[in-house]
Amino acid sequence: MAQRVEAAERLLDLVIALTHTPRWMTKQQIRSQVNGYADAASAEAFERMFERDKDLLRELGVPLVLVRDPAHDDDLGYRVDTEGYTLPPVSFTPAEVGVLSLAAEVWQDAALHASARRAMTKLRAVGPAPDPGAHTGLALRVRGPEPAFGPLLAAIDARQAVTFTYRAASTGQVTTRTVEPWRILSRDRGWYLLGRDTDRQAPRAFRLSRIQGRVRPTGPAGAFTVPADVDVTALLPARSPAGLARLAVLPDRAAALRARAVPDGAAPGRAVVGPDRRGADETPAPAGEGPLTDRDLLTVPFSDLEIAAEEIATYADGVLVLDPPELRAAVVRRLRAVTALDDGDA
Template structure:
C-alpha cells in the first residue's frame, strides 16, 4: 500500500481536530486519521505526530493540548476553531476590483484556474453579483510592441531603419528614416530615441504609433550612437471622464475629481492625463457604458469607433 503524503496527512489531521466535539487522544488520532497507520511502531508514530504538531503551530494553526480533569496523564488535542476561523468576508466594490486585477496577472500561468476559482468564490460571498461591476477591470500586462525586437536588433547592429509612423497631434502617417540610438520605457509606453534623417534632428517615437514593419536601411556599424542621450519629456493629453458610481476602479486610482457642465448628474467626473489616445481608448471601451468620455473629442471618437466595431463583430 502506498504511503500517504505528509501534506495529505497534515490536512486530514487539521480536519479531524477542527471537527472533534471535545478532543482527540493520540490513540484516536493514530487510529482514525489517515496516514498515521503507516507508522511501524509506537516510537515511529510519536516522532511523526510531534513533527506534525510542530508544523501546524509553525503555520499559525491554534493547536490546543487538553488534559482530562480526572486523569491528568490522559492528553488530548483539538484546534481552536474560534481562533482559526476567518471573519466574515465583506469586500467593497473597490476591493473586489483590486482582487479582480490581481487575478488577471495569473491568467497566462499555471495558476489561471486557481485564480479564477478564488475570484468566483470571493464574488459569491459578497454582494457584488452584477458582472457589470467589474467591467473593464482586467489588468493588461502588455508585452513589447511589435517593432521592439527589430529596433533593438538595429540598435545592436548600429544600422538605420525606416518605418511608417502616425503622429500623436494630427493622426497623419508618414515614412520616417531614423538612426536608432536607444529604447526607453516611459509613462506606460516604449519609445525609440534616434536621429531623424528627414528632419536632421533628434526625435523620439512611441512604438505603439509605428504602423508598418521596420525596414533596415544601409550597412551595419554605420550609425554613431552618442555617449550622452537626452531623454525628452513625454507629451500628455488631459481627458475628462464621467464614471458610473463605484465602477471603473482602475481609472479612479489614476484620476482626480473634476467638474464638467455636460456631465450627467448621477456620474462622478474625473480628470487624468494620458500619453497615448489610441491605447487609452481600448481601455475605456472595455468599461462599456460605465465610462463616458467628456473630453477630448479625439478620445471620444476613438472609443466610439471601437464600440461600433464590437457591435458589428461577427456580422451582427
C-alpha cells in the same frame, strides 16, 4: 565540404575551451582544437581571425590573459582568468523570488515573454520556491508593445539603420523616416524609439504606435555608434497631461481610473476620496444614454487620447465619456468595431 561555423558559435567555443583548459592553450592548439578556426584558409587568415576574436572577447568583459612559461619564454598560451570571470553566488529569499515572478508576468504578452520565462525557470531551479501568499491577488500588466517593437530591438542590437512610415502627432502628416535606432523607452503608457533621423541630421523620438506598416533594416550592421550622453529628457515629450476626461462610472467599477481621478479644476495627482455623485442630476447625459444619477462623476487626466480610449473601452458600458467629445468619439469607434466583429461571428 564542412559547414562554416558562425562567428558567435566560434567565440562561445573559444571561451569554453579557454575556461576549462587545465593549463593554457597555444595558438596552434586553438587552431586545431577549437571549433571554427579550421575555416581559416591560411596561417595569416587564422591570425587575423584570432586577433579579432580576442579583441571582441575583451570588449565583452571576458578576462582573457596571456600566459608565459617561466622556463621557456617562447612558450606562450591563452586562458580565461576564472577568478575574474566567475560571478559570486546569487541568492534570493522566497519573497524576493515572488517579486521577480510577479515582475516577469509583465512581459507575458510581449516580445520578451520567452526570455522572461527562461530566466524564471533557471531561477526556480536553483533558488527557493516563492511564497504563494506574499502577493495574493496582485497581477501586473503593461500595454503590449506595437509590432515595430521586435524589429527595432533587433536593429538596436545590430546597430543597423531602419526605414519606416511615420505619422506625425502635430500635423498628422505621413512620411518615410530613416533612423539610426539607439534605444527604446516607455513613457506614459507608450513606447518610444530614440535615435538619429538621418534625413534631418538630428536626434529624434518616435512613438511606436505612430509607426505604420513594417520596419525595414537599411544598410549594413554595425554602421553607427550609440552616443553615451543622450539627453533622454529633452527628446521625450513632457509628462504633462494632454487633457482631462470627464467620466460617468458605475459604482465599484474602473478602479484604475478612480485611482487617477483628480478634483475638478485641480492639478493632477490629488485623488478623489470616496464616490462623488454630487451634481449627477444636473449633468446632462450624452445622447442616447440613460440618466447619470446612479453613476460617479470622475475627472481623470490623460496623456494620449488614443491610449486613454483603449483603456476606457475595456470597461464597456461601465464608463461613459462625457467630455471631451473627441475622446468619446474614439471610445465609441472602438466599441462599434468590437460589435461589428461579434455580429460577423454570429
